[in-house]
Amino acid sequence: MKYFVFALAAILLSCQNQPAFNLQFEKVAQNLQFPEGPAWDGQNTLYFSNCYGNWLGMVQNNDEVDTLLTVDSTQNCFRQTNGLTFHSDGYLYACDFGLGAIERFDRNGSCQIIEAGFNRPNDLAFGPEGHLYITDPKSYDKDTPDGCVYRYNFTIGKIELVADSLCFPNGIAFTADGKSVFVAESAQNRVLKFTVESDGKLTHRRIFAEMPGGDPDGIALDVRGNVYVAHFGAGRIAVFDPRGQLIASIPTPGKKPSNLEFADPDLKTLYVTEDETNALYRARVPIAGLALSYQQREGHESD
Numbered sequence: 001m002k003y004f005v006f007a008l009a010a011i012l013l014s015c016q017n018q019p020a021f022n023l024q025f026e027k028v029a030q031n032l033q034f035p036e037g038p039a040w041d042g043q044n045t046l047y048f049s050n051c052y053g054n055w056l057g058m059v060q061n062n063d064e065v066d067t068l069l070t071v072d073s074t075q076n077c078f079r080q081t082n083g084l085t086f087h088s089d090g091y092l093y094a095c096d097f098g099l100g101a102i103e104r105f106d107r108n109g110s111c112q113i114i115e116a117g118f119n120r121p122n123d124l125a126f127g128p129e130g131h132l133y134i135t136d137p138k139s140y141d142k143d144t145p146d147g148c149v150y151r152y153n154f155t156i157g158k159i160e161l162v163a164d165s166l167c168f169p170n171g172i173a174f175t176a177d178g179k180s181v182f183v184a185e186s187a188q189n190r191v192l193k194f195t196v197e198s199d200g201k202l203t204h205r206r207i208f209a210e211m212p213g214g215d216p217d218g219i220a221l222d223v224r225g226n227v228y229v230a231h232f233g234a235g236r237i238a239v240f241d242p243r244g245q246l247i248a249s250i251p252t253p254g255k256k257p258s259n260l261e262f263a264d265p266d267l268k269t270l271y272v273t274e275d276e277t278n279a280l281y282r283a284r285v286p287i288a289g290l291a292l293s294y295q296q297r298e299g300h301e302s303d
Helices: 002-017
Strands: 026-029 035-040 045-050 055-060 064-070 081-086 092-096 101-105 111-116 123-126 132-136 147-153 158-166 169-174 180-185 190-196 202-210 215-221 227-232 236-240 246-251 257-263 269-274 279-284
Touching (some): 035 279, 045 269, 081 123, 092 123, 132 169, 147 169, 158 202, 180 202, 180 215, 190 215, 202 227, 227 269, 236 257
Parallel strands (some): 169 215, 215 257
Antiparallel strands (some): 026 279, 045 055, 081 092, 123 132, 169 180, 180 190, 190 202, 215 227, 227 236, 227 257, 236 246, 257 269
16 A cells, blocks of 8 residues: 555656646748658758748748758759758768668758668668668558668768568667667568667667557657657647657647757757648747757757
């Protein structure tokens, strides 16, 4: 009985420590064609993919929507991008599923293909050692585990296989210490967690969270280690604590949120791409997002 009382008290205290996730979404851009991959540059611009719209977009100074580049302007270096992220070198890196390639863009829109030959590269994230991790799905089938995760090793300029036998690997995000990484396995409706070894390989695969009712898609973390997952088809952002317990289910303006990114100088604005309404949204959140490897984490260690 005493144990039960202590356990109940701990649960109640934990609930009291959780902030309210009553987000008010504001539409930032509309009339898009399957928006994806929002990426904050750490300064004043949010970039996003417009998968079937033949252009790559950006939002400057919170409200000015513009085009970074179009398909016709790049001489077959850019076709259909999905996941985007920045690196400390100042370039925007992209998964181009139309070309089966990884690309990088400077702030003027100049494009360079870094590596080609992928099936359908989906999302990407920089690991703690500065190398680029890429999810590369093939078949969308829970019984066909032909998806992989690769690492582009900048030291040797080479692609390395770090995980395989996945059913449509999708969103990817690292923990603050870089010792673990989350990967959305969309066709299995779940998020996996891996241990990151010193050679970059992903081992000790385990289920972090089951997500029935839709596909787990883009992933982002906050400074408390909570994991935010765009639940495509379920119309929500699912928020899990570091143990994998669901602590919030945030309704989105449409049923198909595809990806998300913390932005603004305090990293307390959450941008969400949504593919039923074909729009980009944002909302203020109670907890700051985890700064990515190219950003200064020292300024974002508290709420």
